[in-house]
Amino acid sequence: MPTRVLKRRNARLAERSPTWDGISLDGIPNGLTRERIVAAAIAIADEDGLAAVSIRRVASDLESSAMALYHYVPSKQDLLNMMLDATYGEFELAAEHVADWRAALHHFAWESRRCLQRHPWVNLLRTNDTEYGPQCIRALEALLTCLSRFGLDIRNAIRLMGVLFVFVNGFVAAEGVDQKRKRAKAQPQQPVFSKAVLATGKFPKVARFVEMGAELPDDQAFERALNWMLEGMASAVPSQIRPPNPANVNTKRSIARNQIG
Amino acid sequence: MPTRVLKRRNARLAERSPTWDGISLDGIPNGLTRERIVAAAIAIADEDGLAAVSIRRVASDLESSAMALYHYVPSKQDLLNMMLDATYGEFELAAEHVADWRAALHHFAWESRRCLQRHPWVNLLRTNDTEYGPQCIRALEALLTCLSRFGLDIRNAIRLMGVLFVFVNGFVAAEGVDQKRKRAKAQPQQPVFSKAVLATGKFPKVARFVEMGAELPDDQAFERALNWMLEGMASAVPSQIRPPNPANVNTKRSIARNQIG
DNA sequence: AAGTTTTTCGTACGCTGTACGATAATGATA
């Protein structure tokens, strides 16, 4: 995208009223705010991908100049951190009516996936070393509170949540890659597996897998894998706080220890 | 790192023998190869992080010039893909002596973690849309072959592996963040949770969790979470090919269907 | 020796984050 940004900015500047005094033409004050900057950056990332988020581009969209942003945002890395935290604001906290900790974690997983899917770039941000901000802490507090109602202490709750979040994150990341591929289908082709390698005939099983069509991750696959995860967790949670899963009731392998592991 | 790269390159060029003819001073031919380029890039990423991998830097380390590399590597993105695939070459294939599919997956998970830990930047690469190359396919084929020996068909094996890999990937990513934090302890401090937010007192559970010290992911935590994962999978795998897990033998909830899910 | 192909390299363009200093707008105070 050559000179596009600059052109856009010049266009914006050109249509400014010469008597502009802090109020833009349509009546919306364009004084900068940290919130406005973060929102603009998120909009860019949603629309054109995370790579398109540059200080100059954000400033251009805000009809401002690059350096003006640095009064509200210490650095670009901080801006990215704020973007990440802002997405946690969309997190719908666990409803009151969840019946047990398994349902709470189930809700947490689906809600996490929903938020991650809405902003595919979140996966990229989470790989850097980011700081957990207010929105994230708020969601975490709510879930901890919910889980504690069902008898899980903080340490164990954190363990479960951590593993679950890691799982959801990885799953959505894999989903995102596939979706990106599907969207860019116009390309000559972007084979997931190098065709040259498969053509050697040395890898019959992988070739057969490719032939029968890779199974793309979807809602059903997510639910299935999530239940594996939860089932495994249930097998480790002390029985007295285990949800009344009919499949488990008559089992003798309940773990008596009060510590998960 | 200002002008460092350029200086290094100039130094290298300066110490070149004027009668240089394809053989470098210490007798090692420095004709470029795709393999040498990839290896150099990996070395840089291991040492200075993925961000330090630039075409100019790689060329400098190879005592070459930036544009020379483009005859062996179509683009930087392709170079990154090749780096990723090369790491699969270090993957130690499942030993012959694994007793059942659960042991095979257990080995696969630990080996994946080992490789990922050796090259922390792999996590960053896997988030982009990459293509699976020969080394990756080789490892996949081996695991599929191993799993099929225990009665798992390709579709189900892929499902299990996919979820497991996603889990390992996410876990190591979390580990990597913590390790990076630990290494940069000299900094004034890099609180994982914003202290200003916690100081509001609105989030007592999170605050208590921070007080009692976050439990860093380690070998033990990995093994524990991995067993959750495998336990959940075992509950979904048809009973006749389920490994003889004593905890499961007397359970009636075996799923008779031949399809996982 | 001449011609062809492969490999290397210099230059240049547009982009990036941001340090620094000058300028403009705003709010407080005399």
Next chain:
DNA sequence: TATCATTATCGTACAGCGTACGAAAAACTT
């Protein structure tokens, strides 16, 4: 209202990035 201090904005500049383009050199063929 005039002056000053603070805050906000902006222009310029620097070093670095990926890589398109074309010239140059080296290597290999004939």
